[in-house]
Amino acid sequence: MPSEASSRRRRLGRSAALVAVCAFAAVQFYAADPQPWGLATAWAVATALVLGPVAWLARDRLSADRRATLMYVAFGVGLLVASVWLGVALAFAPRLFPYGPGFLAGVALGTGIVALAERTFVPERLRVAGL
Structure with missing residues (x-):
């Protein structure tokens, strides 16, 4: 069983990676001459709708070893x-x-939405243990 400090470090590392991807996406988006708002919105919605339920169902239905392999x-x-x-x-x-x-x-925005949704209103049994 992982200790509380190692679990916190892993959670902090995942959060830092998500923030880095979001910052890179924001810089790329800002630098684009015609800022593609429609495309960004479409990809955010598609990512949130696909990534969220798939991740939550995988956590609920698959063992930890199987999830790691996948x-x-x-x-x-x-x-x-x-x-x-x-x-x-x-x-x-x-x-x-x-x-x-x-x-x-x-x-990046869709992944952030999924992470926020998981923290706020996803049932406890579908969350990762220890978070």
């Missing part, structure tokens, strides 16, 4: 998608640049 798989798929996206963005940069900041800002 997180490794999801991280690997995310790295693969990010590297392919980087190659496409480098090849077609002028046409894809306006969509990048909107996507990043929307995903």
